Amino acid sequence: MQHDGRDNVISRSLWPFGFALAAAAFLVGLVLSWWIVAIGGGAALVIGALWITDTIRRQHPHLLEETEGHRIDAPAVAPARPAPAGPTLSRSRFLEASTLGLGAVMGGALTVPAVGFMIAPAFEQQRHGDANLGPLDNFPEGTYMVTTFMLDKRKGDVSRRTAYIRYNGLLQEQPSFTIVSNRCAHLGCPVQPSGPISEQPKLIETSNGEVTLREANPAGFSCPCHGGAYDAEGNRTAGPPVRALDRYEYSIRGGELYLGKMYSVGTVHGTGAHARIRKFTLAAPGQHVDDWEWWLYPLQPPH
Ligand code: FES
CATH class of the missing domain: 2.102.10.10 (Rieske [2Fe-2S] iron-sulphur domain)
Structure with a gap:
């Protein structure tokens, strides 16, 4: 398969900076106000999604847009089945993405409940009637x-x-x-x-x-x-x-x-x-x- 060298290029981006700011606002909001939590959390989600999209677009443009004239080299041995007409993903990339995705899900599943149990009582104590x-x-x-x-x-x-x-x-x-x-x-x-x-x-x-x-x-x-x-x-x-x-x-x-x-x-x-x-x-x-x-x-x- 031809390789255009794009994987080795680290391009500059402001997304990490924006994401860090939004995450900081989220954490500060936990102390000060639920409004800041909502704004920081929403901004983190949006910026995170844009960051991921931008990264994929830079590294795998064929996944997001079908470029006219894009061609995949034929393997040395003819495949038993015809190659799919749509965008393709190499096995190594698929394994890499799966590993990272599973790691993120497992990390979130372990971290979010623990952090929730840690900080929720501090806010619960504030709620009481006269x-x-x-x-x-x-x-x-x-x-x-x-x-x-x-x-x-x-x-x-x-x-x-x-x-x-x-x-x-x-x-x-x-x-x-x-x-x-x-x-x-x-x-x-x-x-x-x-x-x-x-x-x-x-x-x-x-x-x-x-x-x-x-x-x-x-x-x-x-x-x-x-x-x-x-x-x-x-x-x-x-x-x-x-x-x-x-x-x-x-x-x-x-x-x-x-x-x-x-x-x-x-x-x-x-x-x-x-x-x-x-x-x-x-x-x-x-x-x-x-x-x-x-x-x-x-x-x-x-x-
Ligand atoms: S004078 Fe220090 S706690 Fe009251």
């Missing part, structure tokens, strides 16, 4: 209640969280609450109320499972890990934390208190129902949210 903490009269005005509850009843105690909840009275005829997370804004240790806590917990049953309430009258909150300290509104007063304690959104339905999503806070101005708070998307412990140092954390994983 947590029902029971009737409003369990929260006396002006007193912090150390409240432990389950974010997701189906997951049981592994989803149990603690929040410090204070009823501030009515604001414009609506109940007002201060609800701070016990997650330290330094490295995430559980902060404790700086003051006495009732030793007689009150247990109530809600649609979210059991909720435990303990009365407390803290002057603030402190972190046992590295000495971080916060005032009663959750503002940092000492130690390494970089911002105030995170807070929970809340809603009141049918006379019961529901906790929603968490959000981050730089500084709280004022107190109680009259506090002025600028909300930020929930940030990881240690991340600034409202000053120039925020620019050091442009990308944040989901929480």
Whole structure:
């Protein structure tokens, strides 16, 4: 068979570069947003297909287009059957392509499930509904209640969280609450109320499972890990934390208190129902949210 030497020519192409960019976007999207995953994945598929087509066109033009006058040399010994009229593929090329294809399929079959099982739980944990903490009269005005509850009843105690909840009275005829997370804004240790806590917990049953309430009258909150300290509104007063304690959104339905999503806070101005708070998307412990140092954390994983 005649050989035109094309197999030995390595031609330059931008497809690998484009494919690498799309794959990078896909991986970054896994951390940041499903939209970026979709765009990166789609672009990778399209570019990959174009790359393969282009490679085949360069190396085997007869497979993709029938060129007029294209002729295959006759073998030395006449074949038992007549040669097919369409495009042909040599045995060595066929074996090479089969081996690569099977390798890719087996590699994908082993890798994709493993990677899926690895990263899926991290995203599953983010999905939960609002947590029902029971009737409003369990929260006396002006007193912090150390409240432990389950974010997701189906997951049981592994989803149990603690929040410090204070009823501030009515604001414009609506109940007002201060609800701070016990997650330290330094490295995430559980902060404790700086003051006495009732030793007689009150247990109530809600649609979210059991909720435990303990009365407390803290002057603030402190972190046992590295000495971080916060005032009663959750503002940092000492130690390494970089911002105030995170807070929970809340809603009141049918006379019961529901906790929603968490959000981050730089500084709280004022107190109680009259506090002025600028909300930020929930940030990881240690991340600034409202000053120039925020620019050091442009990308944040989901929480
Ligand atoms: S984790 Fe709270 S001060 Fe370090």
